[in-house]
Amino acid sequence: MTRVGIGWLLALTALAGPASALRAQAPPATLPRYDVGINLDTTNRRVQVRQVVTWTNTSKIPAKELVFNAHAHFHIADKDVGFLAKTVELLRMSPKEALSFDGPALEVHNVWYRQGPKPGPATGSTPKAQDVPIDHFYRPDNATALVVPLPRPVAPGETTTVELNFHLKLPAKKGRWGQWNGITMLAQWLPVLAVHDETGWQPTPFIPWHQPFFNEAGVYTVRVKLPSDQKLAASGSVRRETKLEDGWKLIEFEPICVRDFALAASARFKEWVGEADGVRIRCLAPPEHAFYAQALVEAAQQAIPVYNQWFGRYPYKQFTIVEGCFGWAGNECGAMVFIDDRLFNMPHIAKKYPTYLLQHELCHQWWYNVVGTNGYAETWMDEGMATHFSHRLVDRLVGRNNQLLDFPKGLKWLPNIHRDDFRSYTMVGVWARGEAHPPVQEMPKYGHLVNLTSAAYDRGGRVVGMIEQRLGERAFLDFTRGIVAKYRFRILRVADYQRELEAYTKTSWEEFFRHWVHGTGQCDWAVERVEINEHKASVFRMKPGRRRDEPVRVTVLLKQQGDFNEPTTLGFRLKEGTEYQVRVPIHPDIPILQLDDVHAVVTSVSDVMSGKQRARVKVEISLPAEPAQICVDPDRVLLDARPTNNYWHREFRWRLTPFYTQMDEVDVTNAHDRWNLNAGPWVYFASYRDPWYTKSLMGGLRAGLFRTQELQTAAFLAYRSNDRNIVAGADLLWDHTLLPNAQVGLAVEKSIATVSNTDIPCSRAVLYSRYVLMYGSSLYLPPFEYIEAFGLTQTRCLPNPRVPTPGADPFRERSALGLHYHKNLMTPYWDAEGGYAFDVAYQYGLPIFGNNRDFQLLYGQFAYVKSLGAVRDAFGAGPVATWLGDSRLAFRLGGAAGLPNDGQFFPLGGGDTFRGFDLNERQGSLIWLASVEWRVPLLTNLPWDFVDHIAGVRNIYAAPFYDVGNAYVNGKQLGNIAHAAGMGLRVDVTWLGMIERTTLRFDVAKTVNSDYPWQFWFGVQHPF
Structure with a gap:
């Protein structure tokens, strides 16, 4: 029988390992040197650069060439447009804001080989007489790997120097290198030497949806010339600022050892400052974002002393935070981080999320910048560490699983987001869909951003926590400090980390790394x-x-x-x-x-x-x-x-709320590790159409049971607005049943009363089984592509036709089996700039449950949206051309047919179909419909926010439209072909800054060849 104390056995073993085995070392003297002269023309969005690079060959093999990671030479291939559009949609941006199709930003003019013994500072643009021009090219298999063949090989231990002259043309887009809302951004933009070892050069391709960076640290000496009205944020500390003629200035920075040298500039920047443990903290942002600028400075003040204890001292005298327009919530750079402008604009009650994010990005100063990693193939090595340690910090500051929204007293019933649920629900979904990946593998193997973040961040952070649990807190932090000291401004590979663990604990970690780091398994x-x-x-x-x-x-x-x-x-x-x-x-x-x-x-x-x-x-x-x-x-x-x-x-999370909505039944607002019970007065907004019956606005009482990525079910008593029925009902969605992508659902609505005697009681029920082909990222829409089978029974739910049709059968009782295929590639889903959507469904009606006739129904719709950006490209960047280029044309062609042909199955009119009629007009066994909308911008990039930024309006579009169609019964048309014209208003709304986006729709229409009255419609999302 073994006797030990309550501490971990492995921790005791680890404590026996001497921390002195991992001694702090100074940055290697052989690191590359970058002497950089920059001319930053913010007015013309052009950056001219002269960069002198000195490299020492530390490997055992000669080098015949230099290879740079020139990531700014990336351009979007045609085959990747749709994928990247869906990626920025996931980040709640529209493609027009973030995707540039103007070709590579970087253009290298020439490269010179310096024959002198030492390089001089990059103070001019004219090569010295003894310099020799040399060739350069990009690898055929990697368009961002810039190759510079050398006149003679560089032997081990030797040093060589080259000079690159190049410029960047900055797109008017959000991104690492671009300009948006008056902020110029340059991150991971300079050509930097790839890693070189005994296997040769190891350039990494640029993966635009994450951070594939893998390069040695370098010593940067930088001078920036820019307009004097620009406030500059940079990786380095300013040595000298000189006023120049013609409204320009020159800023010289002290030499600094970092992985990259980043810049951001804006005439609207103001500065907030603080200090922590001898480190000066700066935050640059526009004045309207003062609240979060100060909050982020304070968050850095909290984090730096703790990180200094855990990892060793922050290596610089200054840390800079700057507002950028990245799309990513945050991005680490050398001695600086970018925080997305939308986080600066989040509700003040959501302060805990932007401050956590800042502390995560700050952690990367040790895990990415000081300790270099292979971001392309070993993302876990920095993201797993930053995720674990930043959550560890917040646990220490505010406790575990804290709420991210601090609602005021009286509003605490609103759905909240708990931190542990926020970091877990994506991983739970990936597990459930059978898409789990290991934390360590090459980035393209993840396929997309969701898989990568769930593996490298969510799973990866927990793997680091499991390492700490095995060692114990004291030994783990001692080991971590030693790692940071030993690999300071070097590169730590996963194999190195495992080797150091084994040396420290004197035991094998092979099984642990096989199971948890290189595998996808779980315990239970x-x-x-x-x-x-x-x-x-x-x-x-x-x-x-x-x-x-x-x-x-x-x-x-x-x-x-x-x-x-x-x-x-x-x-x-x-x-x-x-x-x-x-x-x-x-x-x-x-x-x-x-x-x-x-x-x-x-x-x-x-x-x-x-x-x-x-x-x-x-x-x-x-x-x-x-x-x-x-x-x-x-x-x-x-x-x-x-x-x-x-x-x-068994543990439950109970919530009684006075305002129950769809947001009470999404993964992010529910506990992932227990059952959730929610109840209260309920409002449901219809945001999409099902093939069995039309959803509508409902309000009443609801009680629901929710389990993340498993079950969503509820019972309700509600008023249904479209037919003025009071219904008792229940619904259920059982996710990932039998197969990872399979769903089973049930919906029942029993009419128990109507508002007046003229209203038709309507009861209905459906059971469906769905196979998802493509999941979506929306919190309120169904998956983007799926096929489903269903069985339904219902009474007739349409109002009686305004004009009775002799010989027509209303089919007051219907039971049927059906199939439905749905595909929606409208992008972005809330306000499409392009793409298409297609639906087709078939029903076979059974002569049961009161219906004595069988029937067959077939219906479908195809919709297409096309941006008119080609107009802007053809006519230049004038205001009219820009306005036209930002508009979109939307088309829709749809129809339905049923047998027997005397059945009144389909209404022509409705808010999502022919908007000149309501449901009372023209009900038949055959309908067809065509529509065109021109969605033109009225106001764009709006800063309008309401109720502490909980809701905001970003764009308002007008939508003149034309609908045409007709209905038939018994083979005869129910009137002349109907033509309707109308005007719509589309309001692009953001929720909680960047959590979700929707389009609110207001339409008014008139059938021009009929005396039918004007129709007014409201909805969520476009009608097609």
């Missing part, structure tokens, strides 16, 4: 049974009598149902609250573990099930009081497949 610890005082624990059991001071003997049986037997902790909560006062370490590999300090014995055995080792653990412990709750892995450290079974008593 479950509380199987609890016995108290030899009686089975139950909420209904009779408690045996005992003296107040007598210990309570508790036995807990645990089992591992997942892939791996990862060590963990068993927590006992002795009173109400969230803290677990007693904790017992669980080590499945140790057969018997006696813990005298907590009066516990842990017995472990392992069984082989399905070819995997599955541990079963018995914990026997004496407690001072009967536990209120018992939980395995109470701090959510592990990658646990089903955290709901970690508890003895």
Whole structure:
């Protein structure tokens, strides 16, 4: 029987490893040198650069060429346009704001080989007489790998110098290099030398949807000439600023050792400053963003002293925060971070998210900048570290799983976002869809941003937490400080990290890295049974009598149902609250573990099930009081497949709300590790059409049960607006059933009353099974592409036709089986600039449940949106051409047909179809419809925000439209072809700054060849 204290066994082993084995080292003297002269013309969006590069060959092989990562030479290939448009949509931007099709920004004019022994500073643009012009080209397989062949090889230990002269033409776009809203941005923009070792040069391709950066640190000496009205943020500290003639100035920076040298400039920047642990903190942003500028300075002041303790001192005397227009929430650079302008514009009640984000990006000053990593193939090595340590910091500052929204008193019933749920729900979704990836692999293998962030950030951060749990806090931080010291301004590879762990702990980590770093497996610890005082624990059991001071003997049986037997902790909560006062370490590999300090014995055995080792653990412990709750892995450290079974008593999150909406039933506002129960007065806004019946605005009472990426179900009593019915109903969506991409759903609505005797009672129910081909990122729309089968039964829900049709059958009772295919590639989904959508459905009606005739229905619709940007390209950048170029044409062709042809199955009119009629007009067995809209900008890039930036208006479009169509029954048309003209207003609305976007639609229409009255419509999203 082994006896240890409550500390981790591996932590004790780790503490034996001497931290002195990893000694701090100065930056290598052989790092590349970059002497850079920059002319930044913000008016013409042009940057002229002369860059002198000195490189020392530290490898054991000669180098015949220099290879640069010239990422600014990237251009969007035609095949990638749709993918990148969907990526920026995911970031809640429109493609026109972020995607440039003007070709590469970077153009290298010439390269010179310097024959002198040492380079001079980049003070001029004329090469010296002894310099030799040399060729340059880009690799055929990597358009951003700039190759400079040398006149003679550089032997190991030798140094060579070249001079590059180039310019960047900056697009008027958001991005790493561009200009938007008066802010000029230059990040990861300079050509920098790729990594060179015994295998040769290792340039990385540019992946625009993340950060594929892999290069040595360098010593930068930089001079920037720019207009005197521009306030400049930069990686370096200013040495001297000189006023020049003609309204320009020259800023010279002190030499600095960083991975990249970034710049941002704006005439509207103001500066906020602070200090922490001897580091000057600057934040540059427009004056209207003063609240968050000050908040981010304060967040850096909180973080720097703590990070200094954990990693070693911040290596510079200044840290700069600057507002940028990146699309990414934040982006790390050398000694500087960009924070997206939309975060500066978030509600003040959401302060905890931008401040957390700043602390994450600040952490990258150690994990990316000081300790270099291979961002292309080993993203986990910096993102996993930054994710773990920034969450660790916030845990320390405000506690675990804090709420990100600080609603004022009286509004705390609103749906909130908890930090642990925010960092987990994407990973839970990826697991459920069967798309899990390991934290370490080449970036393109992830396929898209969601898979990468869930693997490298979410899973990766937890893997680092599991390493800390194995070592213990003291040993882990000691080890981490040693790593940062040893690899200071060098490059740390994953294999190096594993090797250092093994040297420090004197034990193998091969299995851990295989399971968790290079694999996708999970564990699944479950509380199987609890016995108290030899009686089975139950909420209904009779408690045996005992003296107040007598210990309570508790036995807990645990089992591992997942892939791996990862060590963990068993927590006992002795009173109400969230803290677990007693904790017992669980080590499945140790057969018997006696813990005298907590009066516990842990017995472990392992069984082989399905070819995997599955541990079963018995914990026997004496407690001072009967536990209120018992939980395995109470701090959510592990990658646990089903955290709901970690508890003895099942945990719920209860919410009573006076205003229940769709936002109460999305992953991000619900707990990912337990069941969620929500109830209250309810409003439902229809944002899309189902093939079985038309959804409508409803309001009433609702009570729902929600489990992240698993189940969403509710019962309700509501008023349905389109037919003025009061209905009792229920709905259910069971996600990832049987297959990862499969869903099963149910919806039932029973009419129990109508507002007046003229209203038609309508009851309906549908059961459907769906296979998702392409998921979407919207919080309120269905997946972008899917196919589904359904069965439905309903009474007739259409109002009676205004003009009765003799011989027509209304089919008042309908039951049918059907198939439906849906594809929506409108991009962005809330206000499409381009793309198409296609729907087709078929129903076969059964003569059952009151219907004595069978029937068949077929209906479909194709819609297409095209931006008129070609007009702007053809006629230049004048105001009229720009206005026309920002407009879009939208087309729609749709129809439906049914048999028998005397059935009144389809209405021609409606807010999403022919807008000149309502549902009472022209109901038939055959309809056709065509529409065209011209969506023209009235006001764009608006800064209008309301209610503390919770909602904001960004764009307003007018939409003159034309609808044409007709309906038929018994083979005869129900009137002349109807023509309607109308005008719409489209309002692009943002929610919580950047969380979601919707388009609110207001339409007014008149059928021009009929005396039918004007029609007014309101909806969420475009009609097509």
